Amino acid sequence: MPIDYPAAPKSFSGHASEKKPSHRRRIFPFLLILLSAGCQAMYFLTPDESAEIKAEYGKITDEKVAVIVWADRATLDVDPRARRRVADAVVYEMKKHLEKASFVPTRDVTEFQESGADWESMSHQEIARELKCDYLLRIDLLEYTTRAADTPELRKGRVSGSLHLYEGADSTRTDTVYSSEVTATHPPPGEHAIADMSDYDLLRAAIEQFAQKTAKKFYDHRESLRGPQR
DSSP states (O other): OOOOOOOOOOOOOSOTTSOOOOHHHHHHHHHHHHHHHTHHHHHHHSOOOEEEEOOSSOOOSSOEEEEEEEOOHHHHHHOTTHHHHHHHHHHHHHHHHOTTOEEOOHHHHHHHHTSSOOGGGSOHHHHHHHHTOSEEEEEEEEEEEEEOSSOTTSEEEEEEEEEEEEEOTTOSOOSOSEEEEEEEEESOTTOOOOTTOOHHHHHHHHHHHHHHHHHGGGSOEEEESSOSOO
């Protein structure tokens, strides 16, 4: 229903009966619109303050990086392309923000994993030698599902994994140079699953968020302080 705004004031004639419309009357309709829009309007009207976040490991510059993903048999039985999907997403996000670095094509990594070589028992230096990379980022998938951890009947895309970054074959260092864990869910915590989203769409969205969170470990960036939109 359209809102009836106050009529335009008449020209001032000096009579006390001809008062200009109150300032309150002019802003009242705007307040009604704002309140009817609820929290979403307040979200966009709140100044978007952000903070500079330093990379947890910011030493990757112009080196060559390979991303290799491990998944258990149960995950691969559900989605044989799980490793490739996650690797593709992570490489895509890292490429966008580490512009000087180069990356081993995920196709080549997948072919290596499926070549028959017992790569899971190889050392990271042996794998780096096979992939000809300066850094090897290994991601071990811990969760890859469309069911919430605490309530299995609730649909929610969830991807989590541990990150282990190793220097390449020429390095004398044999242990990891950086380790972390990443968890991503879609919809985010506190929000219910969208009824018209398929399991594939839920999982794809979670993979994208997982890749974004993973890539941010390796470059400086800014993050909003007002949180995600509700």
